[in-house]
Amino acid sequence: MAKKQICVVGYYFSTGAILEAARKTKQRAFEKFDTFTPFPVHGMEEAMGMKRTTLPYVSFAAGCMGLGAAIGLEVWTHAFSWPMNIGGKPLLAIPAYVPIFFELTVLLCGVTTAVVMFTKYLGLPCHSKPIFHPDITNDRFALAIEVGSDEEIEPVKKFLREIQASDIHHVEGGL
Amino acid sequence: MSAHPKLEEPLVEGHKDYATVTNEVCKPLESFPTKLWWYAFLTSATIMGFGFSMIGYMLYKGVGMSGIRSPVNWGMMIITFVFWIGIGHAGTLISAILFLFRQKWRTAINRSAEAMTIFAVMCAGIFPLIHTGRPWYSFYWLFPYPNTMGPLWVNFRSPLLWDVFAVSTYFTISAVFWYTGLVPDLATVRDRSKHWLRKKIYGILSLGWRGSGRGWHHYEIAYWILAGLSTPLVLSVHTIVSFDFAVSIIPGWHTTIFPPYFVAGAIFSGFAMVVTLMVIAREVFGLKEYITLNHLEVMNKIILATGMMVGLAYATEFFIAWYSGVPYERFIFIQRAMGPYAWSYWIMVGCNVLSPQFFWVKKFRRNIPLMFVLSLFVNVGMWFERFVIVVTSLANDYLPSSWNYFRLSPWDYGVLLGSFGMFFTLFLLFCRFLPTISMAEVKSVMPSKEGHHG
Numbered sequence: 001m002a003k004k005q006i007c008v009v010g011y012y013f014s015t016g017a018i019l020e021a022a023r024k025t026k027q028r029a030f031e032k033f034d035t036f037t038p039f040p041v042h043g044m045e046e047a048m049g050m051k052r053t054t055l056p057y058v059s060f061a062a063g064c065m066g067l068g069a070a071i072g073l074e075v076w077t078h079a080f081s082w083p084m085n086i087g088g089k090p091l092l093a094i095p096a097y098v099p100i101f102f103e104l105t106v107l108l109c110g111v112t113t114a115v116v117m118f119t120k121y122l123g124l125p126c127h128s129k130p131i132f133h134p135d136i137t138n139d140r141f142a143l144a145i146e147v148g149s150d151e152e153i154e155p156v157k158k159f160l161r162e163i164q165a166s167d168i169h170h171v172e173g174g175l
Numbered sequence: 176m177s178a179h180p181k182l183e184e185p186l187v188e189g190h191k192d193y194a195t196v197t198n199e200v201c202k203p204l205e206s207f208p209t210k211l212w213w214y215a216f217l218t219s220a221t222i223m224g225f226g227f228s229m230i231g232y233m234l235y236k237g238v239g240m241s242g243i244r245s246p247v248n249w250g251m252m253i254i255t256f257v258f259w260i261g262i263g264h265a266g267t268l269i270s271a272i273l274f275l276f277r278q279k280w281r282t283a284i285n286r287s288a289e290a291m292t293i294f295a296v297m298c299a300g301i302f303p304l305i306h307t308g309r310p311w312y313s314f315y316w317l318f319p320y321p322n323t324m325g326p327l328w329v330n331f332r333s334p335l336l337w338d339v340f341a342v343s344t345y346f347t348i349s350a351v352f353w354y355t356g357l358v359p360d361l362a363t364v365r366d367r368s369k370h371w372l373r374k375k376i377y378g379i380l381s382l383g384w385r386g387s388g389r390g391w392h393h394y395e396i397a398y399w400i401l402a403g404l405s406t407p408l409v410l411s412v413h414t415i416v417s418f419d420f421a422v423s424i425i426p427g428w429h430t431t432i433f434p435p436y437f438v439a440g441a442i443f444s445g446f447a448m449v450v451t452l453m454v455i456a457r458e459v460f461g462l463k464e465y466i467t468l469n470h471l472e473v474m475n476k477i478i479l480a481t482g483m484m485v486g487l488a489y490a491t492e493f494f495i496a497w498y499s500g501v502p503y504e505r506f507i508f509i510q511r512a513m514g515p516y517a518w519s520y521w522i523m524v525g526c527n528v529l530s531p532q533f534f535w536v537k538k539f540r541r542n543i544p545l546m547f548v549l550s551l552f553v554n555v556g557m558w559f560e561r562f563v564i565v566v567t568s569l570a571n572d573y574l575p576s577s578w579n580y581f582r583l584s585p586w587d588y589g590v591l592l593g594s595f596g597m598f599f600t601l602f603l604l605f606c607r608f609l610p611t612i613s614m615a616e617v618k619s620v621m622p623s624k625e626g627h628h629g
Binding site for chain 1: 325328344348354378388415
């Protein structure tokens with residue numbers, strides 16, 4: 001039997017209101033909830049009780065790999081594979097290798113950060129999750145709580161009315 | 176009530192709300208392009224086509240069609256390459272460096288500036304490829320691909336190769352940064368789309384973005400990381416480009432001032448191009464309340480500051496050449512100002528050092544026709560700076576018996592013009608299909624309806 005996923009959604013129209021709603025939702029110990037805003041709202045991480053992202057560690061690891069790749073490439077080609085005397089410069093010409101060390105570090109770090117952020121952390125691209133309201137990317141702020149069965153919808157809607165959400169509705173699909 | 180005596184001027188004028196921002200920024204994408212856009216687009220596309228046919232003809236007949244002759248073995252191609260790379264740097268500075276300094280005013284111009292960077296780097300990238308004469312081999316000659324010819328490797332100790340890695344990395348990271356910033360706005364355009372194909376295309380491009388709060392957290396951190404990476408990257412790219420010259424032994428080239436001088440010059444020319452584009456775009460697309468006179472004034476101040484740095488670099492070079500006592504170095508600087516290329520030297524000095532001086536006066540900084548004209552002068556001057564560096568030093572180097580006068584050939588002019596055509600064509604396409612202002616970022620720096628809540 002597939003687990004049902006239903007999102008109960010309420011709307012707000014200012015950053016202050018959505019922050020307050022997120023705080024109250026967190027206080028009520030709802031675990032599966034999320035806010036949807038047209039731009040990042042300052043203070044939302046604390047209000048929702050989010051743990052700090054681990055993305056910087058991934059970036060650092062990718063940067064190290066970029067540096068390792070660059071060192072491996074330059075040192076192996078010029079000191080081992082086909083060593084050549086070019087203008088009397090040493091085989092292990094580290095100062096001359098530094099620009100490419102830097103560039104490959106930045107390249108791998110940057111591309112990996114962006115790709116991993118979208119795919120692993122945000123789960124994008126994903127075209128199957130419901131878009132609650134087209135104005136979320138315009139000027140509307142939404143708070144959505146996920147429930148697992150039809151019986152839980154009404155109590156959650158009651159909670160959303162308590163915290164002054166507008167246009168409350170529910171829709172099939174996950175957060 | 177603010178205790179600060181000076182009222183902070185609004186970043187977006189006109190007391191707008193979020194929906195108005197969305198409507199006004201998306202309007203150029205959603206209405207059929209105006210006659211003005213079509214005239215501009217067809218003109219620049221024609222120029223681009225003309226330039227490309229010049230390139231095709233030159234490759235067919237041989238690279239000797241350009242003016243390059245001994246001793247000036249580097250000509251229009253490298254000048255224009257450095258010129259376009261330099262222009263790209265302002266975009267990254269506005270997006271990344273101003274972001275790290277938390278300068279909120281950048282939000283109105285960063286999307287267009289980053290687009291300008293990407294298009295400028297694309298225009299620049301043509302030149303290393305075609306100047307080889309056989310661009311279909313360029314990949315084999317420039318990239319270290321595994322092979323059985325020894326194996327044969329590229330020379331990693333050469334700045335020409337550092338350039339390959341630097342420019343490729345710069346293009347890739349700029350494109351990634353630009354696209355990452357675009358995703359939320361593409362979602363906005365998707366959600367506004369009425370036609371199913373438009374919705375589908377923008378839907379695919381926006382990756383299914385929904386604005387989730389948890390998502391925004393990771394997204395913002397990624398944005399910080401990309402900005403933090405782009406900052407040293409932009410400094411390093413033009414430094415590496417300057418190494419093309421600085422690691423040589425030619426008088427006038429072999430100086431350690433080149434890296435900071437080139438980077439300052441790049442920012443200078445890039446901001447001038449941003450001013451040129453923004454003056455036009457805000458007029459044509461009705462974005463004057465977003466790209467305000469305050470934004471343009473700050474950019475003009477930066478143009479003034481970097482122009483002064485470039486002027487200082489000219490003076491320093493000249494002084495150190497004299498102070499060094501090296502006769503070749505002393506000679507080349509006198510030759511630049513008074514020799515056969517004096518005309519180009521004084522165009523350069525007039526455009527780069529003298530014309531930005533108008534911007535000391537506030538009235539002139541806020542005068543649109545004047546700043547447009549001056550930004551064009553600066554662009555011309557910066558192209559001539561690279562001309563002066565490349566051509567005068569090569570034409571009059573150590574042995575007088577090797578000296579010769581270099582002239583650009585008609586094909587050089589054609590390709591140069593074509594690169595401008597390509598740049599403006601791409602920019603016009605960008606204005607037509609993508610939001611020119613970063614809506615999400617502008618909204619995040621606008622005051623919220625009920626005032627700012629902590």
